Amino acid sequence: MEVAIFWLLAVIIIASAAATVFSKNIIYSAFSLLFSFLGVAGIYAMLSADFLAVTQIMVYVGGILTLILFGVMLTNRITMMSLKTDVFNFIPGLTIAAVMLAGLLYVIWVTGTWASDSPAAWDTTVETIGTLTITRFLLPFEVVAILLLIAVVGASFIARKDKQKIQS
Amino acid sequence: MFEQYLPVLLLIVLAVAFGAGSLLLTGLIGPKRPNQVKNSAYESGMEPVGTAHERYSVKYYMVAMLFVIFDVEILFMYPWAVQFRMLGLFAFIEMILFIGLLFAGYYYIIKKGVLEWE
Numbered sequence: 001m002e003v004a005i006f007w008l009l010a011v012i013i014i015a016s017a018a019a020t021v022f023s024k025n026i027i028y029s030a031f032s033l034l035f036s037f038l039g040v041a042g043i044y045a046m047l048s049a050d051f052l053a054v055t056q057i058m059v060y061v062g063g064i065l066t067l068i069l070f071g072v073m074l075t076n077r078i079t080m081m082s083l084k085t086d087v088f089n090f091i092p093g094l095t096i097a098a099v100m101l102a103g104l105l106y107v108i109w110v111t112g113t114w115a116s117d118s119p120a121a122w123d124t125t126v127e128t129i130g131t132l133t134i135t136r137f138l139l140p141f142e143v144v145a146i147l148l149l150i151a152v153v154g155a156s157f158i159a160r161k162d163k164q165k166i167q168s
Numbered sequence: 169m170f171e172q173y174l175p176v177l178l179l180i181v182l183a184v185a186f187g188a189g190s191l192l193l194t195g196l197i198g199p200k201r202p203n204q205v206k207n208s209a210y211e212s213g214m215e216p217v218g219t220a221h222e223r224y225s226v227k228y229y230m231v232a233m234l235f236v237i238f239d240v241e242i243l244f245m246y247p248w249a250v251q252f253r254m255l256g257l258f259a260f261i262e263m264i265l266f267i268g269l270l271f272a273g274y275y276y277i278i279k280k281g282v283l284e285w286e
Contacts, residue, residue, distance in 0.1 A: 134251070148237055
């Protein structure tokens with residue numbers, strides 16, 4: 001059952017990621033990214049990282065994807081736009097891809113035994129995270145609040161001129 | 169155990185089955201008698217002008233961008249809310265501080281007029 005679900009998720013992720021890359025229509029790309037994100041959330045849930053799964057769905061599916069879709073819809077002449085690039089760095093690109101692949105394969109090879117699923121690993125992690133953020137990692141938690149405040153103020157400041165300037 | 173995700177799985181299967189099933193069944197057994205009025209985009213409505221692939225206003229993007237930030241805030245509140253009863257008053261005050269800091273950001277947005285749609 002679990003193996004079947006894993007393979008189903010893997011197929012969904014790979015297929016929709018491929019559709020994102022190879023689709024001629026940028027809207028189709030953006031929407032097929034949705035299924036890729038959802039599949040990754042499923043993988044997180046299978047790894048008993050339930051908080052990460054919720055994060056994936058809330059931030060990536062709920063937020064980032066909406067942002068990407070709005071970005072796409074803001075773009076001028078999306079239907080007529082050619083998605084072909086004029087830049088063909090074939091040999092450098094191939095070299096970087098090969099080096100990355102070699103590095104990943106090396107890490108996979110060096111990591112001798114991969115941890116397999118243990119029954120205790122299915123416990124929920126949200127309670128532990130909730131306790132630790134408020135107690136042990138309290139300072140980083142409040143720093144995050146300040147970081148988010150900076151993000152809010154910065155985004156509004158850059159994107160919006162002052163009211164007075166617009167009126168005049 | 170894995171069984172705790174079974175309701176989620178069941179919901180996904182049911183939702184996909186219902187959506188795909190209703191579309192397939194209406195396509196298969198529904199009567200098809202099209203005419204010109206039925207085929208128009210809005211039956212007994214206005215004639216649509218231009219394409220559907222219009223550019224959206226940049227204001228939507230601003231709202232979406234601010235939504236992502238407050239989305240992250242909710243994410244930090246969620247594990248705290250799960251453990252709320254156990255953590256007690258000190259954690260509550262900490263969360264008030266956290267929300268208060270972001271509320272200052274919200275106040276800035278309102279004063280800046282980012283959410284105004286003149």
